[in-house]
Amino acid sequence: MISIVCVYNNKEILNKFLLRSLKNQSVEFELILMDNTESKFKSAAEALNKGGEKAKGNYLLFVHQDIDLLSDEWLANCESILNSLENFAIAGVAGRTKEVPTTLTNIFDGIPPEPAGTQIKIPTKVLTLDECLVLIPSQIFRKIKFDEEVCDNWHLYTVDYSLVAKKNGYDVYVIPLHLYHRSSGFSFSDDYYITLKKLLKKHRNLKIILTTMGDWVTFIPLNIQIKHPGLKKYFI
Numbered sequence: 001m002i003s004i005v006c007v008y009n010n011k012e013i014l015n016k017f018l019l020r021s022l023k024n025q026s027v028e029f030e031l032i033l034m035d036n037t038e039s040k041f042k043s044a045a046e047a048l049n050k051g052g053e054k055a056k057g058n059y060l061l062f063v064h065q066d067i068d069l070l071s072d073e074w075l076a077n078c079e080s081i082l083n084s085l086e087n088f089a090i091a092g093v094a095g096r097t098k099e100v101p102t103t104l105t106n107i108f109d110g111i112p113p114e115p116a117g118t119q120i121k122i123p124t125k126v127l128t129l130d131e132c133l134v135l136i137p138s139q140i141f142r143k144i145k146f147d148e149e150v151c152d153n154w155h156l157y158t159v160d161y162s163l164v165a166k167k168n169g170y171d172v173y174v175i176p177l178h179l180y181h182r183s184s185g186f187s188f189s190d191d192y193y194i195t196l197k198k199l200l201k202k203h204r205n206l207k208i209i210l211t212t213m214g215d216w217v218t219f220i221p222l223n224i225q226i227k228h229p230g231l232k233k234y235f236i
Helices: 011-022 044-054 074-084 157-167 190-202 222-227 229-234
Strands: 002-008 029-035 059-063 088-092 094-097 100-105 107-109 133-137 171-174 179-181 208-211 214-217
Touching: 002 011, 002 044, 002 074, 011 029, 029 044, 044 059, 044 157, 059 074, 074 088, 074 133, 088 157, 094 171, 094 208, 133 157, 157 171, 157 190, 157 208, 190 222, 214 222, 214 229, 222 229
Parallel strands: 002 029, 002 059, 088 171, 107 179
Antiparallel strands: 059 133, 088 133, 094 100, 208 214
16 A cells, blocks of 8 residues: 655645545555645655654655646556565656656646656666655665755755665666646755755765756855856766
8 A cells, every 4th residue: 555645735736636636546545644834844854754654555655735646547556566666765756867868757747738858668767856756665764764954945855865775775766657747846946055055965975966956066066066057067
């Protein structure tokens, strides 16, 4: 069984997208909603860790409120794919790998819907995952939680989780399932860069960190990379 954990701040969007797409799923699931309409939680990591600790399923699905799964068989197909994977700590629907210069994903996003990246047909190993939807086996989540100190706002928590998982010898996958994401995903706020700076420091043993929002090198100060984005092409 899959336990679905969603932290939400807009009930109308939650009902219109995620909850509507869950209404007629063909398999049983557990739904854990974390109400943040009054800004109770200071970060996604905090909210999702608390939600994940309540979960009873074999897999924990952490998902944004504005996701439409597009199929009543989505959870069943997802569980079947996850059962076929070996040695994975986290899987998602969008991610980055060195072998492909764009995001690997079968997501359609935005208004009107458009493909969000390079589509895949089979589960594919990647370096990092986007935050919109990820799945973690319950036995892995008991060992590795989202980092509430480094990711103390609403950004990059699954990028960090992916890197920690790989450091511990696990694999990270993008799975070939279609869905719709209302948001286009791009949000370069001050908080994003604050977390990114801490992330680059935490994983400074790596030369490069690839994300669905851009690629970053750990040995050049972040402010220089932001001011001179063309500089990174010589290292990535």
